[in-house]
Amino acid sequence: HAKSQGANRYLFFNDSMNKQAVKRLQLENLIRHGLKEDYFAVYYQPKMNIVSGQLAGVEALVRFITPKGGVISPASFIPVAEETGQIIEIGEVVLRKACQAVKGWIDQGLFHGRVAVNLSSRQFSLPFLCEQIDEILQQTELPSYHLELEITEGTVMQSPPQAIDTMKKLRARGIHLAMDDFGTGYSSLAYLKQFPLNTLKIDKAFIDDMKSARGRNMVDTIMTIAHNLSLSVVAEGVEQPEQLQQLSKLRCDVIQGYYYSKPLSAQELTQFLQQQKQRSKPTLVSLT
Ligand code: C2E
Ligand code: MG
Ligand code: MG
Ligand code: MG
Numbered sequence: 001h002a003k004s005q006g007a008n009r010y011l012f013f014n015d016s017m018n019k020q021a022v023k024r025l026q027l028e029n030l031i032r033h034g035l036k037e038d039y040f041a042v043y044y045q046p047k048m049n050i051v052s053g054q055l056a057g058v059e060a061l062v063r064f065i066t067p068k069g070g071v072i073s074p075a076s077f078i079p080v081a082e083e084t085g086q087i088i089e090i091g092e093v094v095l096r097k098a099c100q101a102v103k104g105w106i107d108q109g110l111f112h113g114r115v116a117v118n119l120s121s122r123q124f125s126l127p128f129l130c131e132q133i134d135e136i137l138q139q140t141e142l143p144s145y146h147l148e149l150e151i152t153e154g155t156v157m158q159s160p161p162q163a164i165d166t167m168k169k170l171r172a173r174g175i176h177l178a179m180d181d182f183g184t185g186y187s188s189l190a191y192l193k194q195f196p197l198n199t200l201k202i203d204k205a206f207i208d209d210m211k212s213a214r215g216r217n218m219v220d221t222i223m224t225i226a227h228n229l230s231l232s233v234v235a236e237g238v239e240q241p242e243q244l245q246q247l248s249k250l251r252c253d254v255i256q257g258y259y260y261s262k263p264l265s266a267q268e269l270t271q272f273l274q275q276q277k278q279r280s281k282p283t284l285v286s287l288t
Contacts, residue, residue: 027080034064035089041065042097043263044115046272047234047256050247055276056254057113057148060098061263062090082120091123092132099140099147101266106146110273114176116148121155125162130169148176150201153185160191167196178234183222193229200226204237207257210246223250 034040041063049056064072081087098115105111123129137144149170156163156179167177178199179187183206202222209215219235226233235247238257247255264272 024080027077028084028086030064031077031081031084031086031090035086035093039065039067040090040093040097041265042094042101043265044098044101044269045256045263046261046269047116047254048260049254050244050252054280055111055113055273057116058102058111058269059116059150059256059263060094060118062094062118078120082122085122087120087122088126091118091120092136094118095133096136096140099136099142102146103140103142105270105273106142110270110277114146114148116150116176116178118150118180119155121152121158124151124155124166125158129166130173133170133175134173143174145174145176148178148198150178150180152180153182153187156195157185157187157191160194164194164196171196181236189225192225197229197231199232199234201234201236201256202252204257207235207237207243207247210243216246216250219247219252220250223252227251 043061043063044058046058047056062074095117098117102115176198178201179197180201181203182200184203206219223233232253234254235252236256238255238259
């Protein structure tokens with residue numbers, strides 16, 4: 001009997017599963033190597049205020065830069081990093097780099113807004129999260145009100161009372177809080193009003209759905225709920241001018257997406273900010 005079980009167990013690890021396990025292990029090793037060699041970079045995606053058409057802030061998005069200069073998107077390594085716990089170290093690197101870069105843009109008079117940094121569930125539940133953030137803000141000399149943190153429904157619904165506690169501590173420091181990918185997870189409306197949030201980010205899937213009347217009604221409803229709770233609304237993944245028009249009609253506050261800008265490297269964002277500054281300068285009228 002034991003022998004047949006053993007045989008079954010052997011069969012269980014078929015070829016494709018083996019390949020998957022190998023791939024996962026390779027990725028884990030690559031991440032460890034990347035952390036040691038500083039291969040993680042932060043890109044910044046500008047967000048636009050719909051009413052003013054001006055820059056509303058930026059979202060920090062992690063990238064893995066290979067030695068040959070290739071860029072690996074987080075979709076391929078974040079899930080593994082979440083599993084192995086490496087996301088905690090990656091998250092700290094991202095937070096430090098983003099705060100440092102933003103401090104630089106502020107000092108150059110190029111930036112006045114907030115940088116939004118994504119927090120993974122594991123990072124958010126770290127018992128020393130607030131202390132870690134305090135330390136990074138102190139080291140980088142970035143005032144806390146320039147920082148925003150993005151968390152998902154899944155993260156806060158794991159243990160709502162504890163999440164509320166952590167969120168209150170972060171808010172007490174002047175840090176803004178946004179709920180990311182809203183509508184894709186499960187969070188109850190009863191909790192939504194108890195979470196001390198500043199912003200709701202409506203997931204791209206809902207913005208894509210605005211082609212239909214039902215889809216537009218859905219976004220309208222989310223917008224109403226958010227505004228009734230005094231939350232500002234960011235629409236994610238806005239690509240088309242028609243989407244911007246519809247969102248403007250629905251009184252959406254901020255858009256983020258390729259329509260305005262794709263995520264930019266630190267160097268590219270510096271240029272973007274310089275152009276913004278030029279454009280918003282009032283023209284001097286000669287009186288002579
Ligand atoms: P997210 O936080 O919802 O970030 C928005 C994603 O949408 C980004 O993908 C961005 O590049 C993409 N995006 C923005 N505008 C458009 C658009 O108009 N069209 C399309 N098709 N896509 C658009 P990205 O950078 O690949 O990041 C994917 C996800 O990985 C993020 O989703 C976030 O959940 C996670 N992530 C990224 N950076 C970090 C990080 O530093 N820490 C953690 N924990 N997660 C991160
Ligand atoms: Mg985000
Ligand atoms: Mg998002
Ligand atoms: Mg999203």
